[in-house]
Amino acid sequence: GAVVSQHPSRVICKSGTSVKIECRSLDFQATTMFWYRQFPKKSLMLMATSNEGSKATYEQGVEKDKFLINHASLTLSTLTVTSAHPEDSSFYICSAAGTSGFYNEQFFGPGTRLTVL
């Protein structure tokens, strides 16, 4: 149990386009979802926390108008990178916490590799 999926796994886009990444909890209800980005050989940096049905809370330095997060249901959150630029190229990972595991355990998705040309 406690499986989190992400789609797509890889995406290549042109500069200026928008990209949507989906994160789904497959077998449990995710009351909270988290979005991270990770640069090569670096650790995970939390971008934002989203609770189902409410606005996301962004970490300091993360532009909320550029990284749009929607958590419309207990099994789905989306991250949209708007007007992507090459510096947005990164590995984006979501995680979910909710009705599975111990109360503060997060389950991670497999990640999405975004390359902006």
Place this chain on the structure above:
Amino acid sequence: GQNIDQPTEMTATEGAIVQINCTYQTSGFNGLFWYQQHAGEAPTFLSYNVLDGLEEKGRFSSFLSRSKGYSYLLLKELQMKDSASYLCAVIVGGGNKLTFGTGTQLKVEL
């Protein structure tokens, strides 16, 4: 702010034991996780400590000292597949928001 530090890189020999340290300075500490991450993949859960002491799980053990702001991950009988990045992460407060350490890249050699 929160500081969570780990050594950047470590190298060890197959079959040996390696200890990866994590020191943290946070307020409202409420638990520490260790994750393993292979390149291009999601982190996978290894251990969780919230009380002082040693938690053992097969070849992997994790230790926590809350008073010292210190944890370590001990890997025994190292295998080549253990070559990966190891991340410690701290939960602060009553929620489940994780703050990750800098990560340690472990290389296991023959």
